[in-house]
Amino acid sequence: MSTQIDPGTRVLRYVDAIREALEQEMDVDPSVFVFGLDVDDHKGIQGSTMGLVDKFGAERVFTTPLSEDAMTGVAIGAAMTGMRPVHVHIRMDFMMLAMNQLVNMAAKTHYMYGGAYKVPIVVRSMIGKSWGQGAQHSQGLHSMFAHVPGLKVVAPSNAYDVKGCLIQAIRDNNPIIFMEHRLLYFTDAYVPEQSYALPFGQARTHGEDGDITLVGVSNMVVECLRACELLTDVGINAEVVDPVTIRPLDFDSIAASARRTGHVIIVDNGWVDFGTSAEIAARIAEDDSLASIKVRRMGYAPTTCPTTPWLEKGYYPNPATIAEAAHTLLKPNAPTWSPNPERAELTYQTQFRGPF
Amino acid sequence: MVSVVYQLSPNNEIIERLYRGLAFVRRIEERVAEIYPTDKIKSPVHLSIGQEAASVAVCDVLNAEDIVSGTYRGHALYLAKGGSGKGMLAEMYGKTGGAARGKGGSMHLVSPEHNVLGASAVVGTNVPIATGAALSAKMRNSGQIVAVFFGDGATEEGSFSESLNFAALKKLPMLFICENNFYAIHEPIAKRWATDRLCERVATYGIETHLIKDDDVLELHDIASSAVQRLRSGAHEGPIFIEYQAYRFREHVGPNEDFDQGYRDAQESKIWEERDQVARLATMLNDDVRDLIDAEIAIEIDEAVRYAEDSPIPEIEELYDHVYAD
Numbered sequence: 001m002s003t004q005i006d007p008g009t010r011v012l013r014y015v016d017a018i019r020e021a022l023e024q025e026m027d028v029d030p031s032v033f034v035f036g037l038d039v040d041d042h043k044g045i046q047g048s049t050m051g052l053v054d055k056f057g058a059e060r061v062f063t064t065p066l067s068e069d070a071m072t073g074v075a076i077g078a079a080m081t082g083m084r085p086v087h088v089h090i091r092m093d094f095m096m097l098a099m100n101q102l103v104n105m106a107a108k109t110h111y112m113y114g115g116a117y118k119v120p121i122v123v124r125s126m127i128g129k130s131w132g133q134g135a136q137h138s139q140g141l142h143s144m145f146a147h148v149p150g151l152k153v154v155a156p157s158n159a160y161d162v163k164g165c166l167i168q169a170i171r172d173n174n175p176i177i178f179m180e181h182r183l184l185y186f187t188d189a190y191v192p193e194q195s196y197a198l199p200f201g202q203a204r205t206h207g208e209d210g211d212i213t214l215v216g217v218s219n220m221v222v223e224c225l226r227a228c229e230l231l232t233d234v235g236i237n238a239e240v241v242d243p244v245t246i247r248p249l250d251f252d253s254i255a256a257s258a259r260r261t262g263h264v265i266i267v268d269n270g271w272v273d274f275g276t277s278a279e280i281a282a283r284i285a286e287d288d289s290l291a292s293i294k295v296r297r298m299g300y301a302p303t304t305c306p307t308t309p310w311l312e313k314g315y316y317p318n319p320a321t322i323a324e325a326a327h328t329l330l331k332p333n334a335p336t337w338s339p340n341p342e343r344a345e346l347t348y349q350t351q352f353r354g355p356f
Numbered sequence: 357m358v359s360v361v362y363q364l365s366p367n368n369e370i371i372e373r374l375y376r377g378l379a380f381v382r383r384i385e386e387r388v389a390e391i392y393p394t395d396k397i398k399s400p401v402h403l404s405i406g407q408e409a410a411s412v413a414v415c416d417v418l419n420a421e422d423i424v425s426g427t428y429r430g431h432a433l434y435l436a437k438g439g440s441g442k443g444m445l446a447e448m449y450g451k452t453g454g455a456a457r458g459k460g461g462s463m464h465l466v467s468p469e470h471n472v473l474g475a476s477a478v479v480g481t482n483v484p485i486a487t488g489a490a491l492s493a494k495m496r497n498s499g500q501i502v503a504v505f506f507g508d509g510a511t512e513e514g515s516f517s518e519s520l521n522f523a524a525l526k527k528l529p530m531l532f533i534c535e536n537n538f539y540a541i542h543e544p545i546a547k548r549w550a551t552d553r554l555c556e557r558v559a560t561y562g563i564e565t566h567l568i569k570d571d572d573v574l575e576l577h578d579i580a581s582s583a584v585q586r587l588r589s590g591a592h593e594g595p596i597f598i599e600y601q602a603y604r605f606r607e608h609v610g611p612n613e614d615f616d617q618g619y620r621d622a623q624e625s626k627i628w629e630e631r632d633q634v635a636r637l638a639t640m641l642n643d644d645v646r647d648l649i650d651a652e653i654a655i656e657i658d659e660a661v662r663y664a665e666d667s668p669i670p671e672i673e674e675l676y677d678h679v680y681a682d
Contacts, residue, residue: 077487
């Protein structure tokens, strides 16, 4: 169950909620600093670090050489000696250059030194999508990181959660993989002006008394919510569970929704094979009280992401394909149904234009 | 390289300290090699024997607050910075009295109270972490100096060059100490390096470099002492790099010599044995002083072995401790 702070009536965009969380934590804790390529330039990571260098100075907000591997080590070493670094990658793909430090060092340090040192680092990164992001700017690699004990993986889907989770991530004494999504940056929500931290491992469930459970990850939460609208045309009521954090995973909330609905589709913002959707499906399979639950999985096609939109449209689940899958799972003997193309088009994410 | 005239007539106090440090590492590692065949040590061992001087000389000029970071061949560094023989041996035995409660073993010796930031078994990975500690020291204005130790193989890793660049860019208070023993496991530098001009490569980052070619602990002590003084006083800003050439007398991993394996020549080691710094400093001390130090070392090592033998084994529940920090 989610912890709710009164969200108030101020509407804030996701990107501004990130910036506000950073600013508020830097205000109260001088050990927090933000670094990574472009964090102090005139675009400020699409606005998410905008103005921080002016307020906090170049000592606490600075760009780096293109040295993702060493810069991750720098974050770890700084964290082991009293600082709380926030390391920013403008795309999640670039974190592959930091995999050694994240997996072999950050995740291991507290354990292999018998608890002698802690590594309170936050590694922010953003997943891209559409307008030709293609093979190397679009990957959702959370499942790789979630596989590793010692790391926590966070994937907020809305402005309210992103602020509270980022503050929690900065205060946490462990390495946090903080996964943002480019298409969420300009979504908005009610966000309190005060500082607040949301505990990890608390899923958020939208809707109740549903016929089916849609578990969405990151931006796929939005796509699932849009699928819900389409499904009302055929009288299907869906619940959407947003895990918010991948590791730790609030499986209890997923199971509770599954028990109510009897049907689960996990829609991951990543590949299906060996991924987060497989983990959730496995946990359902291992829980005897959920033996009758029907489970399906959706996610990226098992290919590299193409740039051309005519192929890319087949690569991602979208509200129409999610709604169709839900209809098929619930009514396997009914004639095939597809949402009204005009309504489906309205729900599809067309607002984003490049270059980034 | 900078030309500095060093005073090479150290006083007896320094020689006594360095001898004590070197001999302690040498004798305790010889004891480790003796114990190893009994399988009481539950950990691979990468012995420092032959190259103890780098750690002992540099740590001698550091303060307790200064930070060091090392490698899987890190017994000398852990001990030289103040880590205990008890903590090291119990760690090797896999016991709860060990430096990391048995979870790290020989390759991951650590001691926060002595600012030993740990040791990594993935070559080169500790270099950027030490760089981050130096950044932190500078940001916190703590006055700490960070000394990072690594082998010749680590200089081939990308993280090494990345760290040098960043440390020089940010003028971090650091000593980079390359312990060049000429081999990465069994592969000689000639098969790995296009040229052996390591200090020249490093100098292109604007970093002051020093090369010590003959395992001379006193020369290293002088250079490190000057470097630390200048970093602390502010007379020098930014990292200083030292390539210290020495020789590993034992196999890459394990307690034995390995000259029978053919990848290196026993004749080659003879040159280095003649330069052996433990023996050299022993001759520079009065017999009674040296005998007293040797006796004290022997007692301390016996106590460390006894401590490791007696230390409790961990309960199985500890498997799940320390995955995440509170």
